[in-house]
Amino acid sequence: MNQTEKTKRIAKNAVLLYIRMVVTLIITLFTSRIVLKSLGFDDFGLYNVIGGVVTLFAFLRSSMSSSTQRFLAYEMGSSTADNLRHVFCVCLTTHILLALVLFALAETIGLWFLNTHINIPVDREEAANWIYQFAVLSLCMNMVSLPYDADIVSNERMGYFAFLSILDAVLKLAIAYIVLYTKGDNLILYGALMMGISALNLFLNWIYCRMKFAETRFSFFWNKAMFLRIFSFSGWTIYGQLAVVGSNQGTNILVNIFHSVAANAAMGVGHQVNSALTGLVSNFQTAFKPQITKSYASGDYEYLTSLTNYASKISFFLLFLVSLPIILNIEWVLQLWLERVPAHAGELCIVFIIASLCNAVSAPLWMNIFATGRVRNYQLGLSAAYVAELIAVYVLFRMGYPLVVGVSMKAVLNFVVVFVRLYYTHTTQPQFSLVSYSRQVLLPVFCAAILTIAVSLPVANMTNNDLIRLSLTPIIVIVSIALAYFVGLNKREKKSLRNLIYKYKRHA
Secondary structure: OOHHHHHHHHHHHHHHHHHHHHHHHHHHHHHHHHHHHHHHHHHHHHHHHHHHHHHHHHHHHHHHHHHHHHHHHHHHHHOOHHHHHHHHHHHHHHHHHHHHHHHHHHHHHHHHHHHHHOOOOHHHHHHHHHHHHHHHHHHHHHHHHHHHHHHHHHOOOHHHHHHHHHHHHHHHHHHHHHHHOOOOOHHHHHHHHHHHHHHHHHHHHHHHHHHHOHHHOOOOOOOHHHHHHHHHHHHHHHHHHHHHHHHHHHHHHHHHHHOOHHHHHHHHHHHHHHHHHHHHHHHHHHHHHHHHHHHHHHOOHHHHHHHHHHHHHHHHHHHHHHHHHHHHOHHHHHHHHHOOOOOOHHHHHHHHHHHHHHHHHHHHHHHHHHHHOOOHHHHHHHHHHHHHHHHHHHHHHHOOOOHHHHHOHHHHHHHHHHHHHHHHHHHHOOOOOHHHHHHHHHHHHHHHHHHHHHHHHHHHOOOOOHHHHHHOHHHHHHHHHHHHHHHHOOHHHHHHHHHHHHHHHHHO
């Protein structure tokens, strides 16, 4: 496959993942409303508490998914079909063993914790235990399904990946309506049907992969050296994820200790707004990840560098173009969404968005590091940065600084992480030029952002009327797009973009 075909595939996959994200976001927001109506406040809260006991392992699932994708994509770019099948078989065997371990822990320690430490109404204890069992089985099935998910993404079959995600969201909406119009114990019915979705996803993935990809036809194969490589990589990835979770939860706890529950509510609003925006970029970056790993595996470093630079720029501008109008109208947006807005929620939203912009531009760098498989020093360095951030938040709050000042350390951390990732990318890939990346990516991105803000702020501050300010948003968006194009992109990237637009106009 030549570079043009690779670029077209990435563009197509990015569009498919965008459609997936938009559709599932709309359906999910509506589903949450129906589920709350179906279960009522008490059962809805009980379901989330019990599900929370199980989803403590969610970071483990995320880490294992990234690790499996990396090894499968690497083998696709460098090895024979037999070796690829061996890697898949070892990954699947590992995930089955891990699912069994999680099942054993959940049915002993987890079950004990549920029945002794979770506050459950006496008349709902039986229902709570049923829900817990459904959640545990769902977790185990999702764990076994991970290698199939990873193989689909590594083969860049984003059309099926998007279809399955949309089907999952539609089925959850259908379940919400079934429970709404069914008499009986709605909580148990809801838990059973949700477990059924996990079983269906596993079955569909197994059927699809078996039909499309020869490497997924499982036969028991065990290679100790291969297992240790995968396990070591996964272990360091889990370590890094624990640092991220610890930083986020630690900050929430410090906010609660030094401020109030209302401050935690503002944090929650900020996280929700930020998650909705960053979902745009994470879906886009998923389309790049397999190509970055395969390019490294095949030794095509010139294309790898070009792809990394392009992904960094587009990731940043994609988030920036959506975020800037929201930042400039943040109070109006929150008022429209929530009606009653917690104090400081708007300021925290802006802090989290700035932090995510830093992360967006540097995310393709960690994909490069993961492609090499040498992640230990990177994860240690990253974890040290997260610990330093948590200490800084504690010191600032201890000294009496306001909420926003302390939480702003999150943006400072992500700015520092850009350079941490740059350093470790160069360390693991000596051919990667720090100077070239800074000149070709960071400088044009920074200049375009500063110029856009310098033009947009005076326009937005022309009036205090929210409606008039909102009506000026299209002008700000046009200015942002123009500066991103003329200042942010180089000649080759402009030409590629023009050719892509011309291609779609010709076929429209």
